[in-house]
Amino acid sequence: MNLLNVFEQINTVDPEFSDRISPRREAIKNLASMTGKVTLAALPFFVSELFKKAYGATAPTDVNGVLNYALTLEYLEAEYYTMGVSKAGLIPSGRPLGAITTIRDHEVAHVKFLKQVLGNKAVAKPTFDFTAGGTFANVFSDYDTFLAVAQAFEDTGVRAYKGQAGILLGNRVVLTAALQIHSVEARHASHIRQMRRARGGGAANQKPWITGANDTGIGAVVNPIYAGEDNVKQAGVDITSLNGSMGKISTGAATQSFDEPLSAEAVLNIAGLFIKA
Amino acid sequence: MEKITPHNEALPTNDSAIDKKDLRRRDFLKFAGASAASLAILGLSSCSKDDDDGMDHGGKGLYFGSGDIAILNYAYALEQLEAAFYIQLVNNPYSGMTDMEKAFFTDIRDHEIAHREFFKVALGAKAISSLELNLSGINFSSRENVLATAKTFEDLGVSAYNGAGWLIKDPNYLLLAGKIVSVEARHAAWVRDMIDNGSFANMEVVDSNGLDVAKSPTVVLSAAAPFIKSKIDVSDLPTY
Numbered sequence: 454m455n456l457l458n459v460f461e462q463i464n465t466v467d468p469e470f471s472d473r474i475s476p477r478r479e480a481i482k483n484l485a486s487m488t489g490k491v492t493l494a495a496l497p498f499f500v501s502e503l504f505k506k507a508y509g510a511t512a513p514t515d516v517n518g519v520l521n522y523a524l525t526l527e528y529l530e531a532e533y534y535t536m537g538v539s540k541a542g543l544i545p546s547g548r549p550l551g552a553i554t555t556i557r558d559h560e561v562a563h564v565k566f567l568k569q570v571l572g573n574k575a576v577a578k579p580t581f582d583f584t585a586g587g588t589f590a591n592v593f594s595d596y597d598t599f600l601a602v603a604q605a606f607e608d609t610g611v612r613a614y615k616g617q618a619g620i621l622l623g624n625r626v627v628l629t630a631a632l633q634i635h636s637v638e639a640r641h642a643s644h645i646r647q648m649r650r651a652r653g654g655g656a657a658n659q660k661p662w663i664t665g666a667n668d669t670g671i672g673a674v675v676n677p678i679y680a681g682e683d684n685v686k687q688a689g690v691d692i693t694s695l696n697g698s699m700g701k702i703s704t705g706a707a708t709q710s711f712d713e714p715l716s717a718e719a720v721l722n723i724a725g726l727f728i729k730a
Numbered sequence: 731m732e733k734i735t736p737h738n739e740a741l742p743t744n745d746s747a748i749d750k751k752d753l754r755r756r757d758f759l760k761f762a763g764a765s766a767a768s769l770a771i772l773g774l775s776s777c778s779k780d781d782d783d784g785m786d787h788g789g790k791g792l793y794f795g796s797g798d799i800a801i802l803n804y805a806y807a808l809e810q811l812e813a814a815f816y817i818q819l820v821n822n823p824y825s826g827m828t829d830m831e832k833a834f835f836t837d838i839r840d841h842e843i844a845h846r847e848f849f850k851v852a853l854g855a856k857a858i859s860s861l862e863l864n865l866s867g868i869n870f871s872s873r874e875n876v877l878a879t880a881k882t883f884e885d886l887g888v889s890a891y892n893g894a895g896w897l898i899k900d901p902n903y904l905l906l907a908g909k910i911v912s913v914e915a916r917h918a919a920w921v922r923d924m925i926d927n928g929s930f931a932n933m934e935v936v937d938s939n940g941l942d943v944a945k946s947p948t949v950v951l952s953a954a955a956p957f958i959k960s961k962i963d964v965s966d967l968p969t970y
Binding site for chain 1: 939
């Protein structure tokens with residue numbers, strides 16, 4: 454991993470980069486002393502936020518735009534799990550391999566379904582690089598890294614679909630299908646989170662639902678994926694002001710009980726790091 | 731509830747007179763023929779109402795309202811049911827409940843209470859009152875029965891939000907539904923894994939296109955009917 458080169462490149466694209474990341478500089482410095490593979494592996498999610506101008510990703514504005522946006526994410530997930538499942542020795546046989554295979558099958562089905570709906574309007578599959586230019590060298594050789602990236606993809610997917618629902622307002626066929634994919638991604642996210650919890654270590658306290666902004670145990674590097682998940686206000690109502698079982702609803706429960714959307718721009722920045730061309 | 735009688739209104743004289751509501755009634759009649767018994771419990775009255783003024787609802791049960799308000803009350807009703815179930819579950823843990831199960835069931839209880847209270851506040855004066863529920867058929871001392879019921883409720887909740895999404899007119903309400911449904915799906919997956927690890931998204935709920943279940947409000951309410959004692963008036967609830 455050549456982090457300094459990455460920063461050089463970003464500075465070229467975005468001269469104000471250094472000023473803006475100062476709060477995060479500590480996190481980057483700390484990385485040097487960390488040995489956890491997961492932390493290193495997840496770094497691209499942090500860096501990718503900064504590639505905004507380099508990638509110039511545009512948010513969808515119509516139904517086909519949303520479908521192609523969804524298709525791009527599904528291509529990413531389908532290929533990721535396909536490669537993971539086919540890598541001998543990566544995923545323990547038995548239930549873990551069974552679960553990842555189930556998820557792979559769904560993502561492959563999503564790709565097929567969206568391509569069918571879009572017909573000749575479907576975008577082509579990009580060329581992915583899950584090592585993100587070598588940074589992720591162990592993604593298909595280290596099981597914990599593989600699961601951490603999978604969780605990041607699933608939680609991102611849930612947020613991504615939610616963020617585009619408004620464009621599909623009232624569309625019986627497309628909105629319903631999008632919601633049907635969206636809840637499957639949430640089921641995946643729930644299960645992957647349980648798989649990580651079972652692995653223990655930094656993921657030992659993982660829950661199937663998201664608590665606050667970044668509960669992954671991975672570190673601040675994945676903050677962009679969970680930014681805003683700590684929201685406790687819904688439609689002007691502060692959930693922590695409502696009566697719970699005993700006393701008010703806790704902040705943790707308030708954040709868990711509502712998943713938040715993520716803008717297309719933020720999602721494309723996250724996905725963009727894994728897209729070679 | 732008045733008796734379900736054949737639809738004897740005069741046929742509309744032109745296409746524009748066939749409003750959505752008439753179409754809904756016709757679908758409803760078809761459905762009612764198949765399961766009149768369960769609908770009687772709900773006190774559904776759409777097929778017997780001749781007035782469309784939205785005013786005469788006295789004595790027909792808790793009125794959900796129309797349009798988006800009705801859909802929010804529909805969600806509020808389901809969240810009331812889920813919250814009541816998990817409150818009772820946490821208060822009466824089955825023997826052998828693990829620490830993790832206890833912790834996660836408590837989390838889920840709090841999520842459902844948060845949803846319930848949110849809808850109540852958001853709906854304000856338009857909120858239906860608290861439903862009288864019937865959970866007597868659930869054996870809370872049986873892990874198997876509790877998990878099976880939780881699975882039913884969570885999968886039903888997911889299918890309800892998925893199926894009602896396109897009926898929502900206000901994008902803000904749609905987003906709220908989206909924020910809640912994925913949490914219900916996270917619950918559903920966990921509960922299913924507690925029953926059988928790996929069944930989080932099996933073929934019972936995900937089809938060959940990789941799509942989760944979506945159900946119309948009418949179908950969902952019919953499934954929830956055995957648990958709802960209060961008479962409800964969903965005559966103006968958008969459905970299909």
